[in-house]
Amino acid sequence: MSERWKITLLLFPALFIIGGLFLGGLVFGLAGSLGYMPLIGLTDWSLDAYHRILSSDSFYLSFVVTFYIAFTSTLISGCLALGAALMLRQTFAGRSVINFLFQINLSVPHLVGAVGILYLFSQSGVFARLAFEFNMISKPADFPAMIYDPLSIGIILQYVWKEVPFIGLILLANLQTIGTNYEAVARTLGASHWQTFRYVLLPLLLPGLLSASMIVFAFTFGAYEIPALLGQNYPTALPVLAYQAFTNVNLGSRPEAMAMAMIIALMSGLMIIGYARLARRYIRD
Amino acid sequence: MLNRLLKFTQKLGLYGVLGLSTVLASPVLASAEGPAYKNWDEVVAAAKGETVNWFMWGGADNINRYVSDWVGREVAKRYGITLNRIGINDTAEAVNIVLGEKQAGIDDDGSVDLIWINGGNFRTMKQAGLLYCGYLDLLPNNKLVDWTDISIANDFGLPVDGCEVPWNRAQFAFAYDNARTANPPRSIAELIAWVKDHPGEFTYPAATDFNGSVFIRHVFYYAAGGPKTLLGDFDQAKFDAVAPKAWAILNEMKPYLWRQGKTYPNAIATLAQLFANKEVALYFDYDPAIFGINVENGTFPETTRSYGLEDGTIGNTNYVTIPYNSPNKAAAIVLANFLMSFDAQYEKAKPAVWGAAPAIDLSTLSANDQKTFRALPRNLSVVAPEELAKYTLPELHPDWISAIETGWQENVAK
Numbered sequence: 001m002s003e004r005w006k007i008t009l010l011l012f013p014a015l016f017i018i019g020g021l022f023l024g025g026l027v028f029g030l031a032g033s034l035g036y037m038p039l040i041g042l043t044d045w046s047l048d049a050y051h052r053i054l055s056s057d058s059f060y061l062s063f064v065v066t067f068y069i070a071f072t073s074t075l076i077s078g079c080l081a082l083g084a085a086l087m088l089r090q091t092f093a094g095r096s097v098i099n100f101l102f103q104i105n106l107s108v109p110h111l112v113g114a115v116g117i118l119y120l121f122s123q124s125g126v127f128a129r130l131a132f133e134f135n136m137i138s139k140p141a142d143f144p145a146m147i148y149d150p151l152s153i154g155i156i157l158q159y160v161w162k163e164v165p166f167i168g169l170i171l172l173a174n175l176q177t178i179g180t181n182y183e184a185v186a187r188t189l190g191a192s193h194w195q196t197f198r199y200v201l202l203p204l205l206l207p208g209l210l211s212a213s214m215i216v217f218a219f220t221f222g223a224y225e226i227p228a229l230l231g232q233n234y235p236t237a238l239p240v241l242a243y244q245a246f247t248n249v250n251l252g253s254r255p256e257a258m259a260m261a262m263i264i265a266l267m268s269g270l271m272i273i274g275y276a277r278l279a280r281r282y283i284r285d
Numbered sequence: 286m287l288n289r290l291l292k293f294t295q296k297l298g299l300y301g302v303l304g305l306s307t308v309l310a311s312p313v314l315a316s317a318e319g320p321a322y323k324n325w326d327e328v329v330a331a332a333k334g335e336t337v338n339w340f341m342w343g344g345a346d347n348i349n350r351y352v353s354d355w356v357g358r359e360v361a362k363r364y365g366i367t368l369n370r371i372g373i374n375d376t377a378e379a380v381n382i383v384l385g386e387k388q389a390g391i392d393d394d395g396s397v398d399l400i401w402i403n404g405g406n407f408r409t410m411k412q413a414g415l416l417y418c419g420y421l422d423l424l425p426n427n428k429l430v431d432w433t434d435i436s437i438a439n440d441f442g443l444p445v446d447g448c449e450v451p452w453n454r455a456q457f458a459f460a461y462d463n464a465r466t467a468n469p470p471r472s473i474a475e476l477i478a479w480v481k482d483h484p485g486e487f488t489y490p491a492a493t494d495f496n497g498s499v500f501i502r503h504v505f506y507y508a509a510g511g512p513k514t515l516l517g518d519f520d521q522a523k524f525d526a527v528a529p530k531a532w533a534i535l536n537e538m539k540p541y542l543w544r545q546g547k548t549y550p551n552a553i554a555t556l557a558q559l560f561a562n563k564e565v566a567l568y569f570d571y572d573p574a575i576f577g578i579n580v581e582n583g584t585f586p587e588t589t590r591s592y593g594l595e596d597g598t599i600g601n602t603n604y605v606t607i608p609y610n611s612p613n614k615a616a617a618i619v620l621a622n623f624l625m626s627f628d629a630q631y632e633k634a635k636p637a638v639w640g641a642a643p644a645i646d647l648s649t650l651s652a653n654d655q656k657t658f659r660a661l662p663r664n665l666s667v668v669a670p671e672e673l674a675k676y677t678l679p680e681l682h683p684d685w686i687s688a689i690e691t692g693w694q695e696n697v698a699k
Contacts, residue, residue, distance in 0.1 A: 028388075039388050040413050058694070124562030140564040141485050141543075148548045148555075232548035233491040234698040244493050247377035249405025250687050251412055 026265065033258035040251040049255035053263070061235035069152050069237060070221040073159035078213045080160065081167035082205070086197075088168070089175050106165050110158070114229045117158045121146040147230050154230040155237075159220050167212040174208040207279050214275035218268045238264055321614075325423055328615050329364060335616035336367040339605075340379035341401035343372020344554065347578050351639050355632055360623055366616045376406045383415045383608045395610030398617045403603040404441040407449060408683040410606065417607040418448035420618055426625040431646035437602050442516070442682035449604035450621040451644035453633070456593070456600035456673045457499055458573040460666070463588040466566045472595045473507040477534060480541045486566040488543035488550060488559070491698060492690040496553040496571055499599055501693050502681065505531045507596065512678050519684035528689075532696040539697070549698065561585055571601070573673070574640035577664030581637070589666040597676035602644055627654050636664040 035046045128143040147154040186196045227237035245257035322328045357368040379400045461469040470476035490497030508531035539546030560568035579585040607617045630643040
């Protein structure tokens with residue numbers, strides 16, 4: 001058997017699962033979004049569902065909210081992770097303990113983190129109760145709203161808490177392979193600390209940082225559970241809006257749910273393509 | 286071929302009673318299958334050794350315990366059936382599973398055997414032909430049900446058509462803390478004034494929540510001057526006449542709500558939390574038993590009391606139903622029959638267990654059983670069912686409910 005055939009054959013099981021389940025679902029979803037669901041008596045292909053979505057304010061508002069949450073969480077996580085990785089790379093007493101603590105929340109599920117945020121930051125949560133004990137507030141409503149709030153502070157806090165160690169770990173691994181030689185050379189040539197970081201280390205780290213950030217962005221853009229638990233009811237994140245349409249008792253709103261899911265998938269797809277382009281460009285440089 | 290013909294005649298026989306015309310007039314038939322069993326003994330014999338996968342809302346520990354522990358033990362002991370309770374957050378999830386299976390052509394080996402259901406989800410399953418129907422006459426306990434009561438024979442205005450078995454009755458009620466609130470509002474009109482006098486102390490879940498939706502319907506009834514004109518099929522003209530009034534009332538309340546109405550809780554559980562944490566002064570639920578449960582487990586203060594409204598509150602019946610593709614229909618039928626039995630309904634009515642109102646007609650029971658039932662103690666925080674039942678309002682057709690929910694999202698939530 002030729003090498004080529006062998007590779008194809010070995011890849012087949014994985015490709016079959018991905019192709020069959022993922023693409024199959026995507027095709028069914030696409031058909032549904034185009035109004036083709038024979039099961040519930042819809043057999044006419046049309047773009048009505050897309051029309052309805054794209055002509056409603058709530059879709060655009062939800063899009064803005066979702067983008068804002070994903071962008072802010074990714075940006076803050078990226079910056080904090082970069083700082084943390086640079087610090088954890090130094091040798092200092094208790095480094096292994098700090099390193100362990102830094103990574104520990106990687107193993108905590110998102111949902112558990114969300115409940116934690118709820119207990120800590122809600123208007124009757126731990127911090128609100130402390131503020132009450134110290135006479136800083138007189139009733140729950142005096143405590144600043146950080147859950148179910150228009151700025152989505154609770155959601156962003158949860159994502160940052162969870163994603164900083166994720167990006168941080170990737171950066172630490174990158175730092176390990178890069179080593180300290182480039183920086184040492186820059187320093188001997190008279191570069192300042194800042195210049196070494198800005199012109200030597202950062203460009204070397206950028207592909208890793210970008211790829212990790214893109215993953216975080218795509219994930220937070222498409223995630224349902226955190227905005228469902230900690231988000232305000234209107235405007236809500238896109239996945240929550242899609243799920244609401246999907247569980248609407250009226251089967252007639254199923255095409256809209258599918259259309260929204262398709263748009264979310266398209267956005268994520270575009271982001272992955274964008275990421276691949278960016279990453280390739282930086283790696284080539 | 287002969288088999289098919291037999292089934293068809295069976296179906297005719299069944300639907301003859303319920304009115305063949307309504308069945309034929311509906312765009313999709315509720316179910317193509319009639320029962321395959323001749324008598325009850327056959328069902329019980331076939332059920333032995335089977336496992337029932339019962340999908341039900343799993344948000345209340347006491348209900349879960351009643352089903353998993355008590356009902357599970359009893360059906361295992363009495364009929365040799367294994368009960369597997371699968372907790373879900375939204376009944377639509379179970380409906381979506383069955384729908385997906387039908388789409389995939391899994392017509393006799395589905396994963397769902399029984400669903401706790403009513404209202405819109407029942408409509409969805411009927412609309413998509415996902416129900417197994419026509420076995421009610423086989424059930425010995427069916428005689429305990431008063432099918433002449435329109436609030437049982439119709440699930441949110443939609444005929445049951447032999448496709449569901451009644452399990453509980455529920456009626457909406459308000460709760461407050463006696464120690465904190467002296468005079469809670471006793472009608473929607475009073476509530477509107479009360480909210481303005483107590484800014485930040487009231488809110489209701491968004492229309493996407495089952496309980497939030499029913500609260501909004503109470504305001505809608507108030508705006509319409511009662512539910513009478515809204516009953517029956519959806520009518521756009523009637524809706525347009527009432528809706529602006531209802532939205533105006535809700536928008537007028539908005540700045541005085543929790544968080545100035547800038548957001549609403551997404552789920553009834555959040556409202557329960559807000560009430561427990563004293564962020565809001567009023568709580569409400571479609572199932573008043575929940576007040577007692579929350580007092581028993583320490584979430585709500587012992588001074589919690591509940592009441593219905595002077596202009597009435599909405600009541601409903603909730604049911605269990607069997608999907609058309611359940612592979613364990615016999616066991617599901619036996620379980621459904623057991624759920625209607627005196628033993629199961631009595632156990633469920635105990636305040637320490639659940640405190641749910643029975644779906645069976647107590648007057649059909651023996652004098653002794655009736656006495657036992659009436660002697661049940663009641664948690665102080667739970668309003669007496671007789672008190673509530675004095676002013677019961679009917680539920681609306683699912684199309685009305687959809688229209689109200691969508692209208693609220695567009696006119697109030699924004």
